[in-house]
Amino acid sequence: MTNKQGQNRQNQARRESKGKRTESGRQGQNGESRQMRRSGGIGQKSNNERTGAATNGGGRGRNGAGSASSRRNREGNSSQAQIEGLPVTKNDEVAIDIIGMNHDGEGVGRAEGYTLFVQGALPGEKVRVKVLKTKKQYGYAKLLDVLTPSPDRVATPCPIYDQCGGCQLQHWSYAGQLAWKRQHVIDALERIGKLHVAGELQAGSGAAEAAAHGAVDAEAGPGINVLPTLGMAEPWRYRNKAQVPVGVTDGALVGGFYARGSHRIVDMETCLIQHEHNDDVVSHVKAIARDLGVTAYDEETGRGLLRHVVVKKAFRTGEMMLVLVTNGRDIPHADAWIGLIREQIPQVVSICQNVNTKQTNVIFGDETRVLWGRDVIYDYIGEVQFAISARSFYQVNPVQTEVLYNKTVEYAGLTGKETVIDAYCGIGTISLFLAQHADQVYGVEIVKEAIEDARSNAELNGMTNVKFEVGASEDVIPRWKQEGIEADVIVVDPPRKGCDPRLLETILEMKPERVVYVSCNPSTLVRDLRILEDGGYRTVEVQSVDMFPHTVHVECCSLLVRKD
Numbered sequence: 001m002t003n004k005q006g007q008n009r010q011n012q013a014r015r016e017s018k019g020k021r022t023e024s025g026r027q028g029q030n031g032e033s034r035q036m037r038r039s040g041g042i043g044q045k046s047n048n049e050r051t052g053a054a055t056n057g058g059g060r061g062r063n064g065a066g067s068a069s070s071r072r073n074r075e076g077n078s079s080q081a082q083i084e085g086l087p088v089t090k091n092d093e094v095a096i097d098i099i100g101m102n103h104d105g106e107g108v109g110r111a112e113g114y115t116l117f118v119q120g121a122l123p124g125e126k127v128r129v130k131v132l133k134t135k136k137q138y139g140y141a142k143l144l145d146v147l148t149p150s151p152d153r154v155a156t157p158c159p160i161y162d163q164c165g166g167c168q169l170q171h172w173s174y175a176g177q178l179a180w181k182r183q184h185v186i187d188a189l190e191r192i193g194k195l196h197v198a199g200e201l202q203a204g205s206g207a208a209e210a211a212a213h214g215a216v217d218a219e220a221g222p223g224i225n226v227l228p229t230l231g232m233a234e235p236w237r238y239r240n241k242a243q244v245p246v247g248v249t250d251g252a253l254v255g256g257f258y259a260r261g262s263h264r265i266v267d268m269e270t271c272l273i274q275h276e277h278n279d280d281v282v283s284h285v286k287a288i289a290r291d292l293g294v295t296a297y298d299e300e301t302g303r304g305l306l307r308h309v310v311v312k313k314a315f316r317t318g319e320m321m322l323v324l325v326t327n328g329r330d331i332p333h334a335d336a337w338i339g340l341i342r343e344q345i346p347q348v349v350s351i352c353q354n355v356n357t358k359q360t361n362v363i364f365g366d367e368t369r370v371l372w373g374r375d376v377i378y379d380y381i382g383e384v385q386f387a388i389s390a391r392s393f394y395q396v397n398p399v400q401t402e403v404l405y406n407k408t409v410e411y412a413g414l415t416g417k418e419t420v421i422d423a424y425c426g427i428g429t430i431s432l433f434l435a436q437h438a439d440q441v442y443g444v445e446i447v448k449e450a451i452e453d454a455r456s457n458a459e460l461n462g463m464t465n466v467k468f469e470v471g472a473s474e475d476v477i478p479r480w481k482q483e484g485i486e487a488d489v490i491v492v493d494p495p496r497k498g499c500d501p502r503l504l505e506t507i508l509e510m511k512p513e514r515v516v517y518v519s520c521n522p523s524t525l526v527r528d529l530r531i532l533e534d535g536g537y538r539t540v541e542v543q544s545v546d547m548f549p550h551t552v553h554v555e556c557c558s559l560l561v562r563k564d
Ligand SMILES: C[S@@+](CC[C@H](N)C(=O)[O-])C[C@H]1O[C@@H](n2cnc3c(N)ncnc32)[C@H](O)[C@@H]1O
Pocket: 031, 034, 037, 038, 040, 041, 042, 423, 424, 425, 426, 427, 428, 429, 430, 444, 445, 446, 447, 450, 471, 472, 473, 474, 493, 494, 495, 500
């Protein structure tokens, strides 16, 4: 792909993202997924295309919301003017070779040099497609037949994969997905960052350690070691949280996901990337609601009680929380409801109600109360314990979160004597991980509630060597510098838009030994790596971690060391 084509794709992604319903709109104000918060911060609306977990699925909208408008975009409209000189026009049927995959998980094909994006097509395949929409530089086409299938094409186990949109890559073998995620990072490093990637070095080869300790020529540099993506041994049933919209379809209460391109809720009994217990609880709650005659919220009229069923499962402790999001405070037959839930689902230790009476697609309202049991459930990532409330953010794939954080700690190279800054710290999960191995950790985060959670989790774990401050990293860290705080290591984990330039400047001025950059957006990651490289750092290693199997989301952890 040429630079121009790469640029076109980025422009395309930007244009599409503008049409998408915001993740914060779907997920509530308190940052319900790591990836969502990357789209602009907890509680902040953003137009950024975002990655990550949706209501019940893993991708841009188990509720279909994220994918709906982009699909509408792809479907084109009948009034589309003919663009002169293109080799294809709308409704043409052509056979094309698929030569790659874009970051939306669409196969990238060429019809006489003209780029067509085809959902469901895999690299290496020959497919027959129908052109849906054409633009000057590229168009969209619908997959009609796979003429030559990729050896990596697999049968999709999920019966609603085609309708749902939460996952984008189930038709690709897991090994194929992981290899693509690594290649995606390499492409970004080379094409956008203009950075030199080393040849094939394997994980555990010691290359990172050797490079970090100067065992290679610092000027010429050995090239960045891009490790194979760390995937899951069992890449199913990995989500610990379900957020299921409830509504009325054909007169009956249903809960599931939004059908593609519409606001019609399709009932769903199981989601293969969701923990089974979350599926069970949602099913029970729907059945109880139907038995008790509870009304479902109607988006059009703003009437009806039950809006969302949110379920959280602590993988380590087994504890579960149920949150009923209701359009009003009064719940008819509340005692019967609570009694039935307790009787039928004994793992639930907390039943909460969140009241949201606004006609909005934001899931949570401002008022949350406990209906029965505790106000939090407890879980662990590694050795660190977390209290999870109805609204607090918690990573949705706890198994891979531990993998990512362990990598972050490894890259930080801590001996117990270091001062570490954790920028964009959220509820301080990485800070608390680092604090186990450092002398002092400072965390900064823009959302006040997240810092409150961070402080109480530090207390819960008896950690006294970590301080948290509310504010923008680009404001607070320069002030810390002026106050004389010197960091040996700076960890950044910014939203999708990447680091603020003022923060990057401050990092270059503070000159920490190491910078560890955790990112969910390879494009902004490599843009920032380029700036840090130009300012005196060398990117030693990049490790992608598959936080959301079967979706297009790519998460990375990168180690940079000072060239001098
Ligand atoms: C990708 S999340 C990282 C969260 C955390 N490190 C974790 O692993 O859970 C990015 C965080 O940056 C916060 N944020 C966004 N802009 C910020 C800024 N300018 N300064 C500080 N925090 C910011 C968001 O609210 C969000 O919590």
